[in-house]
Amino acid sequence: MEHSRQTVSSGSPLEPRIGFSRAVRKGAHVVVAGTAPIGDDGNTVGQDDVHAQTVRCLDVAESALKAAGASLQDVVRTRVMLTDVSRWREAAQAHGERFASVRPAATFVEVSRFIDPDWLVEVEIDAIVDQAGEP
Secondary structure (H helix, E strand, O other), rough: OOOOEEEOOOOOHHHHHHOOOEEEEEEOOEEEEOOOOOOOOEEEOEEEOOHHHHHHHHHHHHHHHHOOOOOOEEEEEEEEEEEEEEHHHHHHHHHHHHOOOOEEEEEEEEEEOOOOOOOEEEEEEHHHOOOOOOO
C-alpha cells in the first residue's frame, strides 16, 4: 500500500530555501521538526525562561500535529534539546503538563547552541496516528 506524503508549513520564508517543513506525515507517521520558541511576532518567547520556551515549542508543535491530522495523544516520542541541561526540570515540568497521560518515550539532551542565542530549548516530536480498526 502506497502512503501519500503531506507537508505542513510554518509559513517561514526559509522553508523553501533550506528545504524543510515544520512537519511531515507519511501514512500514519507524523514527524515534527525541531521547534523553537518563536512567537507569532517572530520574536523569542520567554526570555531566559526554560518553562515558557518549552510551552511555546509544544504549542507550535501541537499546531503542526493538528494540521497533519494528529494530536498530542498520538505522540510516541519527544526530544527536548536544552542549551543548559541542568535546567531540564523546567522543561520537564512543561512536558509533563502536556504529556502526563500520554507518556511518550522522551529524551532530554544538552546541545551547545541554537541558531538564535536567545533560544534555550527546542523540541522534536514523532507521532503515529491510529488507523481505523487498529487498537
